[in-house]
Amino acid sequence: MEKYDAIIIGAGQAGIPLAKKLAKAGWKTAIIEKRLIGGTCINDGCTPTKTMIASARIAYLVKNSNKWGITTDSYTVDMPAIVKRKDDIVITSREGSEKNLQETKGLEVIFGEATFTGIKTLSVTLKQGDRRFLNADKLFIDTGAQPLIPPIQGIQDINYLTSTTILNLTEVPEHILIVGSGYIALEFGQMYKRLGSKVTIVEKGEKFLSGEDEDVAETMKNILEEEGIRIYTKTQVSQVQQLNPTQINATLSINNLTEEISCSHLLVATGRSPQIGSLNLDKTGVETDDKGYIQVNDRLETTTEGIFALGDVKGGPAFTHVSYNDYIIVWKNLLEGADLSIKNRLLPYCLFTDPQLGRLGLSEQEALQKGYQIKIAKLPMEHVARARETGETLGFMKAIVDIPSKRILGAAIIGTQGGEIMSVLQVAMMGGITYEQLRYAMFAHPTFSESLNNLFMKIEE
Structure with missing residues (x-):
């Protein structure tokens, strides 16, 4: 020993x-x-x-x-x-x-x-x-x-892909069917669509991006669908069958109805x-x-x-x-000898689609459920000077603030630099900086973060 x-x-x-x-x-x-x-x-x-x-x-x-x-x-x-x-x-x-x-x-x-x-x-x-x-x-x-591989009938008899094995594909799939609609599914889905694949995403839950506010989820879904990605919700893949080396048949169950889909590749992205x-x-x-x-x-x-x-x-x-x-x-x-804890730590995360979704702290729904008195600041990216100049105006900036303390509780940024803008707000939250201080702060022009001025002006309108 x-x-x-x-x-x-x-x-x-x-x-x-x-x-x-x-x-x-x-x-x-x-x-x-x-x-x-x-x-x-x-x-x-x-x-x-x-x-x-x-x-x-x-x-x-x-x-x-x-x-x-x-x-x-x-x-x-x-x-x-x-x-x-x-x-x-x-x-x-x-x-x-x-x-x-x-x-x-x-x-x-x-x-x-x-x-x-x-x-x-x-x-x-x-x-x-x-x-x-x-x-x-x-x-x-x-x-x-x-x-995590779900118990789909026939799944073990087909050449399915995971987030690990798909990284070694040296050909662009003709049609990739993705089971699941989490971060792995959406990032790979948009990536292969842009490389030339037909992409279908199947989500068994009622809502797309169920952990996000409805306006965030709807905007992200619309962006992906406008690129040509087909997204099913309230749908399960009930059975799959390998017809030949380049063709997989999948049976979808949608509200007691069935639909058959033929694809060349199937990616399982239902969690870990x-x-x-x-x-x-x-x-x-x-x-x-x-x-x-x-x-x-x-x-x-x-x-x-x-x-x-x-x-x-x-x-x-x-x-x-x-x-x-x-x-x-x-x-x-x-x-x-510190006494650090994972309790109540501030959680940032980013969905690396294009545009990105940068998320931080509480969503609007979470803040309401916790009993906060809130105001919502929201600014379309098409009103952001830098976004117009670069030609990338999809998405919006959204922040949730606590009325009594004027502190920022959370944010969702859908935009080309969504994760970076979110990080500016994270530093503000870590330092206890109020939304009023950001509203009147001087940022370099023209940057995406500069529009935090205009974002928080929305609260007073």
Whole structure:
């Protein structure tokens, strides 16, 4: 049994910086990774998808360049080149992260699969087949999540795609059917539509983007449909069948009616499930919920003292920045004696469609449900000077403010730079800056953020 001060299981966006921080603090530390350094973000998520989305945006701009007074005769989508560019960026990011880990004194990187044999003891099956036995005073689980495959009749008999496997397609699908309408579905859907695919999105729920205000969801749906994406709601894929290597037949159930759709590719984007299968958590006393997510307290400690869970494996919003903030909370509490908590932390997120949807804090409906006295500031992007100048006027800015305190409670920004504008409001919320202060602030002209002046003037109209 090899003894460590700390063991991190999973080299994702929480595990990597935590391992380095603990090792640099003098803790004898090991980080165990069964697959690839960098986790979902670098290998299967943020880095590759946003790289490919950038290529799709170029295709869209070229196709529509006459809007800006530029005429092009034709263009060609080179899918292998797009995939290679993505792979090059992913490999560079992954190798950089691995090198930093390997060069950290007091930190051992172990490639293998970890299984608990006791409360704080592990068996690690190495990639070459050998086994090691480790224990530590503190253990940190950062094993992330994986695509969830729904129980659709025939799904296991077809060549379906997930958010991981679709990244390696070297051809543009003729017609891609996407099951689900979350962030993965919408980003891939718009990307492949712009690269030349026919795209159909199927959502079983009654509402599109059900977690957003109705005006936000409706605007995003209209934007995607205007690009030619067909979106079904209140619809389930009840059965699929592989007719031949290039044709899949799907049966849709819509209000007790059925419709048959033929597609060349099917992407399953119905959510993710925690990667805990090989951990053998019943040996530890670590409790999970009914979906398998590890239960933690506000300081990210599990039901077993000294064992923590960070990132997607603990449930909640599955964003890289949440994982990284989990790391900050844990290391500051352990090494600096801080008392940080995940409770009531401000959550920003961004849907990287084009235009983007930047979201922050409370929605209008959430604010009303919590009993706030609110006012809504809303400004169409077509009234934003910078948007008119760049020719990208889709969307709007929306902010929710608390009347008594004049503080900003939340925002939704649909626009080309939606995530960046949202980040300006986030800093204001973090600093307790009121909407009145932003209304009269001096911003550089002409920028998108400058229109926060005009946005908050709407409150007084």
